[in-house]
Amino acid sequence: MSSTTPRPTNATSGASARPIFVRILRLGGILALAIAVVGGVAGYIVDAERGLVSALIGTVMAIVFTGLTAASILIANRFSGREFFTAFFFAIVMGAWIVKFVIFLVLVFLLRDQEWINPLVLFLCIIAGVLGSLIVDVLVVARTRLGYVSDIVLPGE
Template identity: 55%
Template structure:
């Protein structure tokens, strides 16, 4: 039997899942970083190494912003303005990612010290690894189908 949470505790039950996704995502990103850096160095030299590092770091940062913004937004769960604050923070994180991505594409587009193929492949590998982690963490989490709901107390027999 699960323990009932007090009504004043409105902390979302998704926080442990998001923290686990960030933790495992960071660990897998480190593996992708090492593998892509070694392959980039082998196949494209120093340009490949730098490109792999930048591509993987871009993937990690962009994927981490979403989970981190949700965790940050969940801090306002006890506020009456939670829904507005939540969507404002999460959408703000997405807009920030979009702007930073466009700026990086424009800045790095003609960089002579980058290998665009290695950069692209490491970015894709990082995104796929992050998605795999998210799917596995959510699939293995023990979240109730209905969370954060207080059921009414049954009427007393009179």
């Protein structure tokens, strides 16, 4: 008989979904770069510097808001295995959602009547960022293999 110490499982370490969200954040950064370049060039063609600035602001807004979701889940997963994990998880994720909503409303009201913003370019870049991030999320989750039985010990382990 061998005396082995039990290895930490994904359920107790909270690390099971980490690679998924790290990959989502990495691909989201690539998406942001693509939207900034394409949107910036299109915005510049449509409305010179005003269009370029609007495209860059819209891209930053979209990516920050969508990145906050993945980041909040990564932070919330650090409480995995603790007594009130579910409460911590939902408090952090919903708190991030409320913060995103408030920041979005503040930015919309601050930017809506600015002379140096092209509202159409800003709107289209935000939409491209949100739709693109949803596509990234779906593709990463669909292509990732994540076991749903995390606390099982197989014979011989």
